[in-house]
Structure formats: structure tokens, C-alpha cells
Amino acid sequence: MNYLKEELRNALAAEYVLGTLRGKARLRYQKLMMESQTISETTWMWEQYLNGLGQTVPPVKPPQKVWSLIEQKLGFIDAPATDDNVVSLYRRRSKVWRTFSGVAAAAALVIAVLWGTSIPPEVIAPTHVAVVNDEEAKPLWLIEVSEQMLTVRSTDVLQARADKDYELWMVPANGEAPISLGLLPEGGRWERNTPAILLQPAIAALAVSLEPPGGSPTGAPSEVLYISPLVSV
Amino acid sequence: MEQEQLFPLLCQTADGKREAFAELYEITSPQIYAVVLKMLKRKELAEEATQDAFIKIWHNAGSYQRNKGTVLTWMVSIARYRALDLMRYHSIRNEVVLEDESGPPGDAGEASLPTSEQKKLDECMDELDQQQRQAIHLAYFNGLSHHEVVKHLSSPLGTIKSWIRRGLQSLQRCLSI
Structure with a gap:
């Protein structure tokens, strides 16, 4: 299909902005926008055409808590102690990295013990391991990397969420964008061939993000929850 | 809500000025919230969509360009896309009571000029x-x-x-x- 044909481009952009382009077609269109400047610009034009309609709706003041939550998520103010784990990368990252070294040492120790007791001898020994912990340093996932297999097991501490998925990322040491390694299990064990990128030495850490069902819609982590070192064994 | 008023606030937001972002929120959030509330019907979802939209606006303020529409149009776009996403995630089936074509109110006097x-x-x-x-x-x-x-x-x-x-x-x- 020629997406550059003007009439089709307008029809798709209009229904994307209107919201009637749904499902896989919508996702495909989002991808096309990332690839084509012309398609992005057509979309912007339709946003200008149609979103003036939104301004005819009589305003309704949102509850005060909405602003408080925005301030919390952006790290402008401290979250109350009862706040859930889901905090934006913006404020969590620095906190996570601050406690990084201590957690890394503890993680290596924990994984050494767990690994020693749980892997049958015939399984190829992992070369690297990581433990993804929650805020209270309770392990959520155990990750083992061997030359052939990437194995992830979730622990009982992990609470599955029906409305979200957890996605695993490799954070390159050179500061480039994280690379997705797939969705994490929310129970039981998950195994796949080790992606070649995981066998290179320049890995800063593994990260886990919270995503809409099916994983990140943008190709970048939406909300980083946890960062774990990948240590050699 | 004029472009002349909102554009400087968005520029300062892009520059990391929290007070400007707070003012932008103060002025525009009732319009944004009204749009997503009408779509999502449920208050808690409309609050979530508004919250997510403003977080995105804070992070993406620097990527606004005039050819993306007025500041308010651009913000409404972000909020509507988020509301559409939430509808999909929560599998919301829309039930609408038809009232006068279910369109905007005939009298737009309550909304911005x-x-x-x-x-x-x-x-x-x-x-x-x-x-x-x-x-x-x-x-x-x-x-x-x-x-x-x-x-x-x-x-x-x-x-x-x-x-x-x-x-x-x-x-x-x-x-x-």
C-alpha cells in the first residue's frame, strides 16, 4: 500500500486523530509516523483541524490530587510513604543508582546462594546473573545469562498486574538508548536464546519498566521501575 | 486561552521552570480534563489520563512546534491519545446517552472564547x-x-x-x- 499517496495519507491521519483507526492498524500507523516526516506532518495538520473541537467542551476543574500526583511523579515533591512502587524514571533513577553498589553486592550474594541450590547440574552454567529487587530489596526476578540461554524466573514476591506488563531492558554502558529484551514473566519461568547483544561486555545494567499490555508502544521504556547490575559468576 | 499566553509558559516549561508549568496546568487543565472525562466517563480514568498527559507535556515541551497547532491544540492531542490508549487497555465499551447529537453544547459560552x-x-x-x-x-x-x-x-x-x-x-x- 502506498502510504505516501495524498488521499490515503489524509484518510489515515484523519481517522488516527479522530480515534476511529484502531487496533493493529493504529499501531502500524504510529510506526509509520516515526518513519515518515510527511506522515507526521499530515497527522499534525489533522490535529490542528480536529482538536479545536475539544476546546468547545465546557471546562471541568480536575480534583486537586491530580496536580499533587503530577508533582510527585515528576519528583517536584516527595511522595507520601504509602505511594505505590510505580514512580517515574525521572525521580527513581537517581535513587536507584544511589543504592546501586550496596544492592549489587547483596544481589550477587543472594543469587550465588539461590543459583547453587536451584539449577540442576546438567544445565549450562550461567556466565552472568542479575537479581531485580523491589524497594525493600526483596527479589522479584532472578535472571541468568549463559552463552545459549537467557532464563528469567519470577519470585513469589512479585504481584502480577492485569492491566500492565513488565518489560526487561539492556542498558548499554555507552549511554545509548536501552534495548528491549522482551516482556518479563509475572509468574513461573521464562527462557529464550540469549540475544547477541547480551554477550557483549559493554552493559551498564538491566532495567525493568512498567508498560501497557503488550510492551512499550514507543520502543523506549515508558516507566523504569528497577535497575539491576548484571554481574559475572 | 490564547496562544500568546500559553506559548511563553510552554517555552519556560521546556526550560525546566516549574512555576511556569504549574501556571500552564492551572490555566489548561480544566479544558484537558473536560475532554478526557467526556471520552472516558469514569473520573478515576480521566484523572489518570490528565496526569499522564501533563507528565508527557512536561517532558516533551521542547518538541512543540507551531506547525503542530496552537499550544492548547497540541496539549489536547496528547491528552486525547492517552485517553484512547486507556480506553483500549481497560476495554471500555462506550455507552452514550444521545443528547442533541451528542456533540458540543450549543452554547459554547462556558468554554474559552x-x-x-x-x-x-x-x-x-x-x-x-x-x-x-x-x-x-x-x-x-x-x-x-x-x-x-x-x-x-x-x-x-x-x-x-x-x-x-x-x-x-x-x-x-x-x-x-
Whole structure:
């Protein structure tokens, strides 16, 4: 299909902005926008055409808590102690990295013990391991990397969420964008061939993000929850 | 809510000025919240969509360009996309009580003063066939899918799709004159 044909481009952009382009077609269109400047610009034009309609709706003041939550998520103010784990990368990252070294040492120790007791001898020994912990340093996932297999097991501490998925990322040491390694299990064990990128030495850490069902819609982590070192064994 | 007022606030937001962002929120959040509340119906989801939209606005303020529309149009776009995502994640099936074509209120006096662009949009919407306008309104204001519009207007899917497609084409012709 020629997406550059003007009439089709307008029809798709209009229904994307209107919201009637749904499902896989919508996702495909989002991808096309990332690839084509012309398609992005057509979309912007339709946003200008149609979103003036939104301004005819009589305003309704949102509850005060909405602003408080925005301030919390952006790290402008401290979250109350009862706040859930889901905090934006913006404020969590620095906190996570601050406690990084201590957690890394503890993680290596924990994984050494767990690994020693749980892997049958015939399984190829992992070369690297990581433990993804929650805020209270309770392990959520155990990750083992061997030359052939990437194995992830979730622990009982992990609470599955029906409305979200957890996605695993490799954070390159050179500061480039994280690379997705797939969705994490929310129970039981998950195994796949080790992606070649995981066998290179320049890995800063593994990260886990919270995503809409099916994983990140943008190709970048939406909300980083946890960062774990990948240590050699 | 004029572009002249919002644009400097967005520029300062892009520069990391929290006070400007707070002011931008103060001025625009009632409009943003109203749009997503009308689509999502449920307060807690509308609050979530508003919250997510403003977080995105904070992070993406620097990527705004004039050819993406006015600041408010750009913000409404972000919020509507988030609301559409939430509808999908929560599998919301839309039930709309039809009230006067389910469109915007006849009296826009409570909303912000219409700009010349908006007046033009109103005129062009008025020029559409009544059925086309009604189908577009249901999709835009209530976030209905083609199938949901079918249910509300009791016409076959092909007809609804054609009303929307042709309505949008006519709208474009009218707006680009």
C-alpha cells in the first residue's frame, strides 16, 4: 500500500486523530509516523483541524490530587510513604543508582546462594546473573545469562498486574538508548536464546519498566521501575 | 486561552521552570480534563489520563512546534491519545446517552472564547451533512469506534465508515479554503 499517496495519507491521519483507526492498524500507523516526516506532518495538520473541537467542551476543574500526583511523579515533591512502587524514571533513577553498589553486592550474594541450590547440574552454567529487587530489596526476578540461554524466573514476591506488563531492558554502558529484551514473566519461568547483544561486555545494567499490555508502544521504556547490575559468576 | 499566553509558559516549561508549568496546568487543565472525562466517563480514568498527559507535556515541551497547532491544540492531542490508549487497555465499551447529537453544547459560552480558527471549524462542521457531523462528533467527543457508532446510529458499518470518511474529506476541503 502506498502510504505516501495524498488521499490515503489524509484518510489515515484523519481517522488516527479522530480515534476511529484502531487496533493493529493504529499501531502500524504510529510506526509509520516515526518513519515518515510527511506522515507526521499530515497527522499534525489533522490535529490542528480536529482538536479545536475539544476546546468547545465546557471546562471541568480536575480534583486537586491530580496536580499533587503530577508533582510527585515528576519528583517536584516527595511522595507520601504509602505511594505505590510505580514512580517515574525521572525521580527513581537517581535513587536507584544511589543504592546501586550496596544492592549489587547483596544481589550477587543472594543469587550465588539461590543459583547453587536451584539449577540442576546438567544445565549450562550461567556466565552472568542479575537479581531485580523491589524497594525493600526483596527479589522479584532472578535472571541468568549463559552463552545459549537467557532464563528469567519470577519470585513469589512479585504481584502480577492485569492491566500492565513488565518489560526487561539492556542498558548499554555507552549511554545509548536501552534495548528491549522482551516482556518479563509475572509468574513461573521464562527462557529464550540469549540475544547477541547480551554477550557483549559493554552493559551498564538491566532495567525493568512498567508498560501497557503488550510492551512499550514507543520502543523506549515508558516507566523504569528497577535497575539491576548484571554481574559475572 | 490564547496562544500568546500559553506559548511563553510552554517555552519556560521546556526550560525546566516549574512555576511556569504549574501556571500552564492551572490555566489548561480544566479544558484537558473536560475532554478526557467526556471520552472516558469514569473520573478515576480521566484523572489518570490528565496526569499522564501533563507528565508527557512536561517532558516533551521542547518538541512543540507551531506547525503542530496552537499550544492548547497540541496539549489536547496528547491528552486525547492517552485517553484512547486507556480506553483500549481497560476495554471500555462506550455507552452514550444521545443528547442533541451528542456533540458540543450549543452554547459554547462556558468554554474559552472561540479563536478565529475555531470559528472556522464550527462553520465547516455546520456545513457537513447532519449524519456525517453526528458520526464524527460521536467518535471525537465520546471516543467511539466505528462499531460503536454503528450501534448508536443504527446504520450499517459501511454507511457509518463512509459518513465519517466523506465528512472528514468535506471538512478538510472547507478548512483549507
